[in-house]
Amino acid sequence: MANWSAGYVVDVEYTHGFYQELTPSLLGFLALLQGVQTPDLSSSSLTYCELGCGQGFSTNLLAAANPHIQFHATDFNPGHIVGAQTLAQAAALTNVRFYDDSFAEFLTRGDLPDFDFITLHGIYSWISPENRRTIVEFIRRKLKPGGLVYISYNCMPGWVSMLPLRRLLVEHTAARGAQLSPQSRASTFLDMADRFGKLDMRYFANHPKLASRLDKLKNHHPNYIIHEYFNQESNPFYFMDLAEELAEAKLTWVGPANALDSLDEINLTKEQREFLSGIDSVALRQMTRDHMIDQQFRRDIFVKGPVRLAAHQVREKWLDMRFALSARGARIPRELRGMRHAVKLQSGIYDPLIAALGSGPRTLREIVADPALGAIGINRLIQALTILVALGVCHPCLPEPGVLERKLHTDRFNRAVADESRFERKFGYFASPVTGGGLAAERMNQLMWLSLSEKNPDMAGFVGKVLSEAGQRLLKEGKPLQGEAHEAELRQRVADFEQNILGIWTSLGLGAPSPAKSVEQRRLRA
Template sequence: MRSLLAVSNDQIEPIGRCIMSAWTEGYVADIPYALGFYRETVPAHIAFAALSVGKNPGLSMAPKRVLELGIGMGLGFVINAASNPSTQFEGVDFNPLHIAHARGLAEAADIANVSLREASFQDLAREATEGQHDLELIVLHGILTWVSAEAHDAIVEIARKRLKPGGLLYVSYNCMPGWAAVLPLQRLMRENAKRISGRSDVQTGAGLDLVQALIKEGAGYFAANPSIAQRVERLMPMDRNYLAHEYLNANWFIFHFADVAAMFGRAKLEFVGSATIAENMNALCLPQGMRSRVDAEADPVFKETLRDIAANKQFRRDLFGRGVSSTTSAEQNALLGATRFALAGPRGKLTFKFPTIMGELEGQAAIYGPIADRLAQGPARFDEIVALPALKAGGPEAAVQAVALLVHGGQVLPLPAQAPDPAPAQRLNRVIAGKVELGRAYSFLAAPTAGSGVQATNIELLLLTALHSGSEESSSALANDLVARMRALNINWLSEGNPVTDSVQAHSRAEAEAHSFLAEKLPLWRQLGIV
């Protein structure tokens, strides 16, 4: 059971950029990062991921203090803090815009369990003391790829001095071999950006235009690597701010897993498993012909190297632990049995299709349906799920795999060991919904029952604002309110890509959305403590 799972030319630089480059160390800092939330950074998800591979999640199940290095705009950081109010969250980023945004959200929602600091990782490493060991969990999402070698050394020092024995570290990063063919594309865009004046998002757009022109002109690199042209097509509609951070940083490390393992090994950290839960299951992440080879490999580092080669992996979400022990089967059963789970979306919208490296997997409705039906009634412990008639035949191992895949697919959320106070998260959700009403682009809400966050559309957030403003909980009342708020923001419905200008048709769409919201989404949000 335990194994289930820069500038216009090289000499002259605009004054503003020259000053900025002194502290950015080549990191894109003239435009903000995307407002994202990543469930793999959630303590309850990390604890379940470790437990599912037979490792003791220990301190991560109810961490007292969490450090996030490189918080970006800080939306995910603040959502995690609001949804886990008994945990102290420490956030560090060297971009003052990022810290100011996160602090603004936290202060507006009166989130008391956060400390935010504008500083470099090197600053933090210098100030850390030997044996400080005040952290149960350290989180780094994506940042490892984009910072300097000196920053990597600082990260290791922070982990060595501050992560408690029994603590976990989550780190995600671009990796080999999946990015190998993309290296020339990134360098092309980076070099082209040096020739383009203006902000990084403008430089990104110019770089993509150049790439498209080169493809049409028959450049041999693109002809020899047709997957790159396909990648560029996928990039074209994406947010330019995000792409600037992804492709224009001067530091751009594409790691082999063995190098990352060696890096954190200097801090006495060992590999635990992937936070992308399906990637711990060989049947779902390896070609059939390679499974016996990987199963037989005893070296955990080389085993992961084989996995990466097998899947042509380009992004890893790793968990490393400091003195984290393996569980016995009995210990794993006991910890799993007490773990609670909840639906992340309305039961009627659930599908049992799970994305994996090897393609999409479709689960058997006869097994997954009863689990979803039970969770639609409210959160349930794992031992309740195992006892369902549909799962008795397969036993605990089949139940673990089914629940793990539902968590992997985002349909189900593992819950914290103790139910959090929902008030801070609900205050934050009011702030977020209010900002959307003012034209800001947010798409996540805090879900304190799960100690996590969930995605929400602009329409859902406007409907939530209407409820916060005292609108009656009826389709007609909410539709009237929604139409007015959309008009104020100059937002139109679309039909076949064209704006809906007919008021009757627009109101009909609004009423349908309001009805669906009241019937499906609002009950779920109440279950998750969102409202």
């Protein structure tokens, strides 16, 4: 392995995922839930940095959806950066820069701005103490006062049973061949786990949750398994220790970067909530909570000098915030399950709220103007919206001004993504100019969108031709379809797209791209 890797896996590419929690509008929503001021997303001078960006897909998508923000991202694997730059060029993005610097090299650059947002997804658990100190120093120097940090990481106590087994499995995998392909390494790792599970090991008996955890790993991409388990460093943190490290960068914990984690009523018992309320120390309270739910992965928001907003300021910010659905009302679950309890969505609240949002993005001010919804009360509506966000079917949005210009950028990005789908399933998300984030987009749906963008009314014929040119067929029950069965399946998928997806995509700014000239003219007139 190369010396510059510092024990980090570099011979296997990371996956091309999009991580919703990195989205500025979502981070602003979650901070507002805690009554904390965050960078103004309507500002035209915002800056954003992702440390350890992997393939850079998240950064590129966010840059397309937020052209008013300048993005910078680094990953010391040059193969990742080449791919990220290639996608940025294909999408004609001018507000993103990628670097193949180590964290130490990135710290000493003199051409970086100070940042409003600094984000790290997962990376903090996989690097050496020296690199963690470098990151903390980078945040201390480069994060603006009032700036926000998103950090996700493996944590204790949820990892306590996996750590010793991880070491054993990695050593056995290495003993079977250091030059194994990623697929073979991941397969050997899982095969050895199965064998150990059948050897009546007391370790497995003493940790009964391991079997289901290892079983879930079988559904992950081999490259994910390699990056999650084969790095030299594996450091799950107690929250208290992580908060202490980040305090050196003048950071204060604000809250979870996950709407579900903010709903303690369904994650904890009444007795647990009462016990936690009696703990004055934020760090000790969070560490205790992690033991209550056996937390193994945390997503957290920290702010450098958080400003607590007055009640009237919080109310005005809520009223101005826009929300949009990413699913048809009939497809939205009417129950949200937490760690301990499930909450059923009351039809008297959610039916009119979902109906109001079903016609397009709405501010909370517009929602409460409806007499039926206004009678529910702003606090209960905020709770309902939070639950819909936790379900993943509702998203906080960017301000409406500038949406036409943002669409010019997301159209180009989505076209670059969809063009890749002509040949393979590589990217699974489109960018939305409305939410400023990503929207899950299956390969077939990307190709149907591509058909619309090319003004081809025969979506089934277009997709069939693309698949044929790539030497591919649709599968059903694991078998390739032929002849009329293939055509019928294509028509069925097109019908589902038109009925259940296209309308939602259009409301989120993913309708067929408009001619650039007419969009620009409308923008100038506005």
